[in-house]
Amino acid sequence: MNFGVIASNQSRSRFWTGPAPWLVLIAILLFFLAGPAQPELVYDRMAIANGEIWRLITGHLVHSDFAHLLWDCAGLWLVGWLFDELLSSMSWRVLGAGLLIVDATLWWLLPDIQAYCGLSGLINALLGAGLYCTWRQSHDPWVVFIASLVTLKIGIEWYIGAALFTQTAWSSLPQSHAAGMIGGLLVILISSLQSSRE
Amino acid sequence: MDKYTISFPIRSILWLLLLSLPAIQLSAAGLLTPSDGSLPPLQIRDHQVEVVIEDGYAVTQVEQRFFNPHAMDLEATYSFPVPEKGSVAEFTVWIDNQPVTGEVVEKKEARRIYEEEKAAGNDAGLTEKDDYKTFEVSVTPVQAGQETRIRLVYLQPAHIDTGIGRYVYPLEEGGVDEQKLAFWTADDKVSNRFNFDLKLKSGYPIEAVRLPNSTAARINQQDDKHWQVSIDAQNGQASAVTKQEQESNTGQNLPSGPVYTLDKDIVVYWRLAENLPGSVDLLTYKPNPNGRGTFMLSLTPGDDLQPIQQGRDWIFVLDISGSMKGKYASLVEGVSKALHKLNSSDRFRLMVFNEQAREMTAGYVNADPANVKHYIEALHTLTPNHGTNLYAGLQLGVKALDADRTSALVLVTDGVANVGETQQRAFLKLLTKQDVRLFTFIMGNSANRPLLDTLTRESGGFALSISNSDDMVGQILLAASKVGHQALHGVNLKLTGIKTGDLTPINPGSLYRGQQLVFFGHYWGDGEVEVELNGLLSGKPKHYTSQFAFPVQTDLNPELERLWAYATIEELAQQMEDFGEEADLKQAITDIGKEYGLVTDYTSMLVVRNEVFDRHGIQRSNQQRVATEQAARQQRSQKPTQTRQVDQQRPMFNKPRATLGGGSKGGGAIGPFDIVLLVLLATILLPLKRRITSKAQK
Structure with a gap:
């Protein structure tokens, strides 16, 4: 399996051609140009049912307040910086899968959630996929330890129904973290299986 | 009888009805010109709407300028749909550049004076109500090459349903009055400026405001209780946005002239915050401490009506009259999808009606795939035409009921009963x-609406008005939430402690999940009042009580008097439908209309020069009332929004209000803990990354 490992002198340019910095830039622009939780862009269940399907994408790019924007952008930047190099061209697919699984979870498993916004589902998709790639490449037990910590954190958040130490205008939805991570892992596992067959 | 969920079938039907709408040629609000071309058309130069929604009611002010580009003086006749529960309270025409406010006069007398002034070439204006269909505004003369400016103000309650408020600025006419359609052509184009400005001031926090079908709208949140919506289209940049939007909506290229077309309702929704308590809100107007006060009591129950899980029998009664042309194919598609959603153990019957009614099914049939396919094919063979014999449709539906099973009658109609039995009392019977x-x-x-509202209320069901600009799915969710829960039937309200009277509605009917109960009435004196709401829940009595004070003096909401008057007129009109047009009921409506300055079926708003008012002995009571209301609105605009909840000390309802499916919102947010974790991750992973990278390079 090739996760697009590249030479280190190319890593900086790889990061900039990856999705993370651009998503961060879009999120910042949307926040400052359109305002927090822009009503026409957030995931709004009723509006989506009424045909406004762009919200399935734009909902992930808008944020409910500055703290929400700050933490999500910082998180995505870090995750992108850590894993874009490893994931290479897989990053887009990982994000796409994360987006699909988060939206599907909101739609079918969380019908009570009327509105949603934020990048964290996608961050967790990249995180899940990145950790798996790293483990596949290194088989380092530290990766398993960190993955366990991340899983434990998501589990605790799910249990208590809120993100740990996170205060944003729209309270955090831990299920989106789990869904994003599952989406990221699915893409990597499927690619991994395809590579093994080849 | 118990009720049960109808979400899937009805959702499908109405969803597809909605999808069919762009193809329908609908008439709209606009200036009327005879279809035979005997008179040249005038132009709507400006159309500016200001709406303030506050304290449970909406005040809509529409200001227009009509322009006469021709060489002869002409009369302008502007027609617009009657807003739901909307009462015209002010009609002002600028005469010699001075605003002259109208006075309410008996309908025939008003028309006579107007025609007299028109014949004499004098300035005059008239606003009349055409039953439940339209308000018609006539102004004469619009002088050759000149503009005429008018202002219209109407009031209407603005209730919350299941945590969601809804305001409709109605512009589409339903196209149900064929004679009118044949005689008139409506020019619905605004040539210079269209402006819609809505200010929303709520006593409870608002989470979101939304305008479906209007992407050019700007929504601004000032704080969690103040929102503003605006649409501005004028010659220049903004008009291009609106033109583009309208082109995308209609699929047609609009001529470069108009900046806006008055052919689509503007619908505004606002969603209140989650977990608000059930509440009692009291608003009063009592300018004189020793006089009579008017109150509006809004009861928003907690969410304590239990869901219902039952088997299903469905009787669909579908309107296939001429006004459904263009919608019919989609209606069939909707019914098809609805039937496919039923469980195979469910049963259904299909009734259709135009001038006559007939059943498509042969008795109840199981909703298995073969039956569904068969009856959908049968529906495809029909063509909508002729008039609307609503009675025949309902009669057939009622006959089809199986006494041993619970069933629901679902009526979908866009028209009026104009063939066969049309008397309300016959429907009720x-x-x-x-x-x-x-x-x-x-x-x-x-x-x-009056007929359909009465029928559904008397049967213990509910009626939902749906605009073509509505979020159809949202309306379906509201309906499904109501049908899927128990309802409180036989609701009545009892007030003790101080003298109260003239309570309306006298018979509120049933209370479904998420609905508010709003009562208007009069009171004398002041002090503590014991309020008791009673009803039957699954046949067992249910009581809610609270106690709070009615104030001795308040003067900020004079509009309450007109809202009470309108609600009372509605109730009298229902009695007339039930018992016939009795002279005393007609006189009562006329008297209330004149006293409170309301345009009704028997009263119109007349504007003439001041000396003509004097000549006819018409007192300027409405002018005074309008001045009082304007002053109060000015005062309110400078005051912070207040909560009107009065039952905090002794809450009437224990649970939070009902919302749609919880309706909560979530943020995809990480936090500082995650960042620390990621930094930790970075310190561990970076050496690993380097190792992996160098291994790959080797």
């Missing part, structure tokens, strides 16, 4: 023969 709940979906602005 029909429905009271059987224990059946009627759920009505009233499409468009011109359906016979």
